[in-house]
Amino acid sequence: MEIKQEIERRAAEIENLIASYLPREEGWQKTIMEAMNYSVMAGGKRLRPMLMQETYRLFGGNRKMIEPFMAAIEMIHTYSLVHDDLPAMDNDEYRRGKKTTHAVYGEAMGILAGDALLNYAYETAIKAFDRGQEQDALSQTDYERMVAALQILARNAGIYGMVGGQTVDIESENCPGMTKEKLDFIYHMKTGALIEGAMLIGAVLAGATKEEQRIVSKTAQQVGLAFQIQDDILDVTGTQEVLGKPVGSDEKNQKATYVTFAGIDEARRQVEQLSADAICSMESLTGKNVFLTELLRFLISREK
Numbered sequence: 001m002e003i004k005q006e007i008e009r010r011a012a013e014i015e016n017l018i019a020s021y022l023p024r025e026e027g028w029q030k031t032i033m034e035a036m037n038y039s040v041m042a043g044g045k046r047l048r049p050m051l052m053q054e055t056y057r058l059f060g061g062n063r064k065m066i067e068p069f070m071a072a073i074e075m076i077h078t079y080s081l082v083h084d085d086l087p088a089m090d091n092d093e094y095r096r097g098k099k100t101t102h103a104v105y106g107e108a109m110g111i112l113a114g115d116a117l118l119n120y121a122y123e124t125a126i127k128a129f130d131r132g133q134e135q136d137a138l139s140q141t142d143y144e145r146m147v148a149a150l151q152i153l154a155r156n157a158g159i160y161g162m163v164g165g166q167t168v169d170i171e172s173e174n175c176p177g178m179t180k181e182k183l184d185f186i187y188h189m190k191t192g193a194l195i196e197g198a199m200l201i202g203a204v205l206a207g208a209t210k211e212e213q214r215i216v217s218k219t220a221q222q223v224g225l226a227f228q229i230q231d232d233i234l235d236v237t238g239t240q241e242v243l244g245k246p247v248g249s250d251e252k253n254q255k256a257t258y259v260t261f262a263g264i265d266e267a268r269r270q271v272e273q274l275s276a277d278a279i280c281s282m283e284s285l286t287g288k289n290v291f292l293t294e295l296l297r298f299l300i301s302r303e304k
Contacts, residue, residue, distance in 0.1 A: 003294045007045070010291075014046040014053070014070065021071040021124050035105045035113035036120065040078045043096040047299060048073045048198040054292040055202030055216060058285070065128045065142065066205055069149055072125035073198050076157045079117035080166070080194075086110055089170075118157075125153060141207075149201045156197030165189025178256040184225070187258075191231075192224025212285060219281040219296075226274035226300045229267050232257040236264060275300040 022040060025033040049070035056066045085092045085100040086107060093103045102110030128146050129138075155161055169186045172178060199220040203213050236259055258267040275297065282293055 003298050006291065007050075007295065007298065010050060011046040014049050014074075015041075017067055018046070018049070018071045018074050021068065021127075023120065031105070031109065032112055032116050035101055035109050036116050038104065039082050039101045039113055039117065040075060042098050042101075044074075044078075045299075046074060048077050048194055050295065051195065051220075051292075052198040052202040054289055054295065055199040056206045057202075058287050058289040058292055059203055059206035059208045059212065060287070061202065061206030063136075065138075065146060066202065068124050068127040069153065069201050069205070072121040072153060073194065073201070075117045075121035075124065076153070076162075077194055079114040079121070080162060082110055082114040082117065084166075121157075122150075122154075125150060145205050145207065148204050152197050152201050152204065156193040156200075161189055161193030161197065162191075165191070165193065172256060178261060180261065183256060183258065183261060187225050187228040188221060191228040192221050195224040195227065196220035215281055215285055219278050222274045222278035222281065223296055223300060226271045226278065229258045229271050229274070230300060232259045233264060233267055233271070235259075271300060 018040060022037050023033045025037065027033075052070050052073060053066060081095060082101045084090050085095060086102055093100055100110070101113050105113065128149075129143070157163065159167075165186050165188070168182065169190055172182065172186065196217055199216050200213060203216045208216065235257070258270060262270075278296055278300070279293060282296065
């Protein structure tokens, strides 16, 4: 399997799926729809919906109920990036090689676009409850699983997940005394929570056991931490041409990272160890998904 080509192929399929859930650009408020759609369709790896879909398949899932959740989690991820790029946050004008949302539509519309994507994500997720989208009738168990998936989506995106991690991250800027414990908390919440949410939703919707869900959560946490540490490394070693966004933003914003905290060599060692641990966790499961395992390996060691 040529992993890069396979990722690109599946990402293109997911992008078409996400596009089908985006709002029409019409009405007096159409500017907000334009800004939302611009933000979501500005590119990206589609990592979270891909992980969700592949974990769903790992446990035998094959129904359309997963699709609204895939679109929803990408909308939530995108809203977080739109807000991250704002002048009050990272103040970046480029992402994925394109102008950021606030740079195109203005700061006020950038704020509203993020707000709109977060709200629209939940509007999208609850479309999974639509009886008409499935060939077979939804069972009571299906509904229970979808309710559980919604709970995971909401919690992992909010104050006990991504927003909570972002809060501690902002409060830690220009603040001495960063500890590894606090840095791990930030990374597990800010980056890892949505990755964990994506994989766990896939597992829950497919009917994974509690023990299987525990293993998926552990794997996702390891992947999320490794992913963010690799992002720290790329912020130092990468280029804007390759990454599609400014490099050195962590230093500019005086953010503590694994690189500044432990040095680049130790950061790379941590990525290798976490990667090995994540793959080991996945291989302990009875079911197998070769593409998912290779995807995890590729994402952790990516160059952009």
